[in-house]
Amino acid sequence: MSIGSTVRLGIDIGGTKTAAVAIGDGGELSDQVRMPTGFGADEVVATALRTIERMAELNGVGAFTSIGIGIPGAVDNETGRVAHAVNLGLEGLDLGPRLADRLGIEVRVENDVKAAALGAQHLLGLGLAGRATASGAADDVATAERSMAYLNLGTGLAAGIVQGGRLLRGGHGVAGEIGHIPVDPAGERCGCGQRGCLETFASGSAIARTWPTVAELPARELFDAAEAGDAEAIRVRERFLRGVASAVRLLVLTADVDDVVIGGGLAALGGPLVDGTRRILNEWSADSAFLASLDLAERVQVIPLGFPAAAVGAALVGVAQWQKS
Structure with missing residues (x-):
């Protein structure tokens, strides 16, 4: 070609x-x-x-x-x-x-x-502009007017933030390392040395620890078992989804991004992951007029399967x- x-x-x-x-x-x-x-x-x-x-x-x-x-x-x-x-x-x-x-x-x-x-922001810009190419020329204008966070759910959890078409790095290059923000001081020990980090709730390693299995795709097995009504699977899935929803809320409240695009290996869960995350965000918003005003659930998207x-x-x-x- x-x-x-x-x-x-x-x-x-x-x-x-x-x-x-x-x-x-x-x-x-x-x-x-x-x-x-x-x-x-x-x-x-x-x-x-x-x-x-x-x-x-x-x-x-x-x-x-x-x-x-x-x-x-x-x-x-x-x-x-x-x-x-x-x-x-x-x-x-x-x-x-x-x-x-x-x-x-x-x-x-x-x-x-x-x-x-950057790749996710670029794809988002193409979608906003209704384009099917990846040139980034005409799309940059629309993209630059929006901010977004790419929430990477893999073995660990991290985010990349793009504002005004530029990466947010911070003073020491660690902007977006939200996986190591403790959310439960009495929680599991994280690989970073702290306890109860967000990564211990919402990541592939968190699922592997809380849902031990020999399945090739533990997260898929977990979601399938929960959908079938397994009580323990539902408990573990909900714990994971609350962690993902917490990450979305954190990104919006700290950087007020227009969009949170979920990527990484666990993004392959697709609709059930996005729908579950939105459901929890809507539950939280029902109890908080402040959160309701932010339309958190509407900001969540998932990267298309296979997009590099x-x-x-x-x-x-x-x-x-x-x-x-």
Whole structure:
């Protein structure tokens, strides 16, 4: 597939797999490429290089206009350095500079959740404008007028916030790390060392702890069992949904975002997840005129199944103006 002369590449490097997508000058998305992610600094760099080479072959380009990468861990978006990406075996890697030296083009790097926030915001903008492309040209005007939070529900919980078309990073780059806000001081010990963090209620790890099973998809089994009337499943599901609703409420009350888009692995639950979250938000609003005035339930959406939010966002990260705070 030839997608034009201006081709932006976005790569999402995950703990087990790497995904990539290219965006052409007309806004069309290429087919995705997926491959296993290597472990350790040298292997992560090699994975990125193999992905870039494969994408260049598929799209018939000699070089990309820009390259952006989303990756877990603490990322210095100014230097392209990645730290504390434990699942990738990285304690410190100058990923951007190392790739730039090999490719002869600047490579911008961003935390994967923040990159996904840009991708989700971009998709939201397309929906608002009634467009079916990913160019971001005419849509940027409508998108910039809205703010949104991308609520990533995976093994853990984190959020990325976009306001005025720009990522909100904060003074130390931890804006959106709401999973480590304690909501129950007497609760379970969190991996961060605190007790009762929001992540201990609303995450894949929380479901694994409260609904032990050998099923390949524990969250799906949980929701199916609850729907079938299993009392314990209903209890665990409601605890999880209250955690998700709490995250939505927290994001709206702290940043007053127009939209909260749920993504991450648990977003595959789709309608039951959104409907359950909205139901609880409406229950809370029924008891609070203040919350009722905020229309919390109406702000919740879920990322479409299969949309490569982090890879699309990484392609946008590769364009300089998206990097500005």
